[in-house]
Amino acid sequence: MTDSPWQEDGAFTASFKAGKGYEEPWLVVRGNTATALRDRIVEAFGLEGDFTLIEAIHNANQLFHALTNVGRELGGRVIRGSSAQEKAATAGNDPWIAAQAAATEEQPPADPNKKLLDEIEAATTVDQLKRFWVTNNPLNEVVEAAWRAKGKSLQEGGN
Structure with a gap:
């Protein structure tokens, strides 16, 4: 049996709401198991790290509210990752290449004088x-x- 996100009868469901009204954006994520739900939340929100289901829900909810508030109140928009992140992603699991990519993106230190x-x-x-x-x-x-x-x-x- 496949774990379709479109099934209405998923054993686990998490709803992320940006506000109280229906006009506000929301996202419903379903999974047949807690692990499947957690994995979908981590993927949907681009979270990094090894989270429990509740930690993933909490972090995703905070991110959803933060992005919504920045967009609503400040007119902000999401901009995709920086070149340092892209270099680190292409570096695979080599921490030296990832660190080098991040170091080349650092700004020169400010003049203390x-x-x-x-x-x-x-x-x-x-x-x-x-x-x-x-x-x-x-x-x-x-x-x-x-x-x-x-x-x-x-x-x-x-x-």
């Missing part, structure tokens, strides 16, 4: 630079060089 350098650049008077020195001292070489250069340019400009 950016905030301080922006503050120096925004200064329009020598007094502002003096306050910056008192507040942020000791400074690293990069920030101190920028601070000195800005101070010199402000002094030459008469500010």
Whole structure:
């Protein structure tokens, strides 16, 4: 006997509702066994991991509500997985290839001096630079060089 999802008499059924009214989207998943139902839920929602049936239902319900709320309240849309996920999927079971694919997608680290350098650049008077020195001292070489250069340019400009 096949385990058809269209049978009305499935032994196990899970209903996912986005809201209370009939106009809201919903999804009904059926299975003849708890394992079949769990597998269908995991597949339908793209869940990753080894879940019990109740854990799969809970996680799928949370995901269904989150996606619905983002779509309804913020106008958001689902975008398919990133290239890192696609590379990991094609890597099979090789964790080294999967890790390499994820590492190549990482963003370069943010400049730790950016905030301080922006503050120096925004200064329009020598007094502002003096306050910056008192507040942020000791400074690293990069920030101190920028601070000195800005101070010199402000002094030459008469500010």
